[in-house]
Amino acid sequence: MNHIDFKGKTVIMRVDFNVPLDDNFKITDDTRITSAIPTIKAILEKGASVILMSHLGRPLKKLKEDGSINVKKFTLKHIIPVLSEHLGQEVAFIDDCLGEEAKKKSEQIKAGEVVLLENTRFYPGEEKGDKDMAQKLADLGDIYINDAFGTAHRAHASTAVIAQFFTKENKGFGYLMDSELENAKKVTDNPERPFTAIIGGAKVSDKMLLLERLSEIADNVIIGGGMAYTFMKAKGGKTGNSLVEDDRIELAKKLLDAGKGATFHLPEDSSCADAFSNDAKRATHNSMEIPDGWMGLDIGPEAIKQFSEVILKSKTILWNGPMGVFEMSHFAQGTKSVAEKVAEATKNGAYSLVGGGDSVAAVTQMELADDVSFVSTGGGAMLELLEGKDLPGVAAIRD
Ligand code: AMP
Numbered sequence: 557m558n559h560i561d562f563k564g565k566t567v568i569m570r571v572d573f574n575v576p577l578d579d580n581f582k583i584t585d586d587t588r589i590t591s592a593i594p595t596i597k598a599i600l601e602k603g604a605s606v607i608l609m610s611h612l613g614r615p616l617k618k619l620k621e622d623g624s625i626n627v628k629k630f631t632l633k634h635i636i637p638v639l640s641e642h643l644g645q646e647v648a649f650i651d652d653c654l655g656e657e658a659k660k661k662s663e664q665i666k667a668g669e670v671v672l673l674e675n676t677r678f679y680p681g682e683e684k685g686d687k688d689m690a691q692k693l694a695d696l697g698d699i700y701i702n703d704a705f706g707t708a709h710r711a712h713a714s715t716a717v718i719a720q721f722f723t724k725e726n727k728g729f730g731y732l733m734d735s736e737l738e739n740a741k742k743v744t745d746n747p748e749r750p751f752t753a754i755i756g757g758a759k760v761s762d763k764m765l766l767l768e769r770l771s772e773i774a775d776n777v778i779i780g781g782g783m784a785y786t787f788m789k790a791k792g793g794k795t796g797n798s799l800v801e802d803d804r805i806e807l808a809k810k811l812l813d814a815g816k817g818a819t820f821h822l823p824e825d826s827s828c829a830d831a832f833s834n835d836a837k838r839a840t841h842n843s844m845e846i847p848d849g850w851m852g853l854d855i856g857p858e859a860i861k862q863f864s865e866v867i868l869k870s871k872t873i874l875w876n877g878p879m880g881v882f883e884m885s886h887f888a889q890g891t892k893s894v895a896e897k898v899a900e901a902t903k904n905g906a907y908s909l910v911g912g913g914d915s916v917a918a919v920t921q922m923e924l925a926d927d928v929s930f931v932s933t934g935g936g937a938m939l940e941l942l943e944g945k946d947l948p949g950v951a952a953i954r955d
Contacts, residue, residue, distance in 0.1 A: 557595070557728040560699055562602035566665055568697025569596070569730065570714050570949075572706035572933070573610035573635050581634045586642075588706065589635065591933050593642050595703045595730035596670065605665040607696050609653055609714050610635075610704065611677040625678055632675050639672065647672050653714075654679065654692050662696040676714045689713040694721035700953075703730025705737075706934040708949030709941075719952035727953050732933065737950065739930040740941040743909055747872035749775055753818075754867070754894060756781030757877030757914060760804040765943040766876070771811050774818040776866050780855050780879035780890060784843065787812065787822050793844035796828070797851040821866055825856030827880065827887060834884035854880025855890035867897040868904070874942070875928075876912035882921075891918050899927035911938035 571592040576584045583589070592608075599606055615630035633649050640647045650658050653673035661671055673696075676682045681689030690713040694700065700722045702708070707715045719727055729737070743751070753774045755763060760783045770777050779787055782799035789795050790808035812820055826843045828850040829836035840856045841847065855863065867873060875898055879890035895918055902908045910919050911932035919925045932938040940947060 557598070557701065557730065557734075560726065560728055562599055562604040562699065564667060565604045565698040566607060566662060566696070567599050567604050567699045567701055568607050568609065568662075568693060568718075569599070569701040570704045570707075570718075571608050571610050571730075572704035573608075573632060573639075574612050574706065575635070577634060581629070583634065583638050586638050588933060589638055590642055591732045592703055592730070595701065595732060596643060598731070599701065600668055600670070603667050604699070605667050605669045605671075607662060607665065607671045607673060608647075609673045609676050609693065611682065611707070611714075612675050613677070615675060615677050616680060616683075627678075630675050630678070632672055636672060643670060645670065650674060652678075654689065658696060676712075682713045683710070684713075685711045685717045686713050687717060690717035691721055694718050698726060700727040701730050702727075702949055702953060703732045704949070705733050705932075705937055707937065708733065708934065708947040709937040709945070711948035716948040716952040729950075729953060733950075735930075736932060736934060736938070737941070739909055739932070740938065742907055743872060743874050744773065744942060744944070747773075748907065749872065750870050751872040752776040752778060752866055752870035752874075754778040754780065754863070754873065754875040754898070755877055756783065756879045756891070757912075758782040758799065760786045760801055760808060763877070763939070764804070764807060766939060767807075767811055769942065769944050770874075771814055771818045771820075774874075776821060776870070777818045778821045778863050778866060780823055780859075780863070780894070781877050782852075783877075784823050784826075784855075785846075785852055787820070788843050788846075791822075791844065794846055795852070796846035796848050798826075798828075798846055799851070821863065823852075823855040823859030823879075823890075824862050825858040826852030827854040827856050827890070829853050829887070832881075834886050838886060853884070854882075854887035860890060860893045863894060864897045867894070867901050870901055871906050873898055873901060873906055873908040875908065875910045875915050876939070876942075878914050878918050882914075882918055891915075892922055895919050895922050895924045899924045902928050911935070911942065
């Protein structure tokens, strides 16, 4: 953003205000709104006006019974009170992101004012990356700023296609986007070693590309969560009723046999249950010898010690995915212990990045978000960056 002359200009800015709402449309987590505030304030201070655009949910996938858009549910108007409060000034709302009213407002807006447009996904052109729609959005501003890291992996009209209508001098990344990209680089470009990746969550299949890349660039890959049992089976273990993806066993074998590259650490023992329930009967078993009728729902006490040792010796740590079914209190200990060890390693000087929905939820729930180096706001976008992909929203501004 620093190369742009903002004075007296109107900025059309893509933000990610796709926040969770309760049944009364109250925002339950405003992180994505607070994350955009520094960029908006900086632009206002430089003498410009700001027109904000975002999506919220998937309105065209969840139409009302009569086939119309559920405006009441998906309107960005829900954001206005919280946004105005955080900005410390009134934000005007336009109930369309295209059309006459938006155009008129863009011509009348004065320096220092902020306007929020209606949900960009009310139009099918948004997700299709429609050029006409992108041009109409581009017509609303002199400068395009993208601070929506959460949707940077989508080639949508407002996140990528729009950038082609601005010159290099008139487009740039916001601070959130900058900081997400910088932090991802700390892990992917010359990380301080040893570099340990902690990967958990339900399935190997969701994180195949990430695992393959990490096997090349990390020193240690710690595997926890449901995906550990596909690896256990690949090693010839008995996994009982644990979650196993039979069609990923070959990949797991390949990763384990790679010879060079990362050392894979699998949980020595597992906290098991006789049903997928918090109230089920519980027992600890060696992860290679889980009896029939039992399933691993968390890493066990030995695995916690084993993983803690690796984590505390690391200088760079990436964490994506919980170590167990942490939503159930009896199977949250592994995730909690790993979060505490990542925080401890950070206190001792390591760099730590937590990225991806559920591990972010876990550190937030455990009130450890301030004790790690960086918590990413973009689940899918961060995963794709770490996989080594170029994000369309980034390429559109950079190239
Ligand atoms: P992901 O979205 O891939 O990071 O997966 C997160 C989900 O994986 C959470 O909802 C966890 O409950 C679930 N999970 C973690 N460990 C296990 C396990 N051992 N068995 C089944 N599900 C698990």
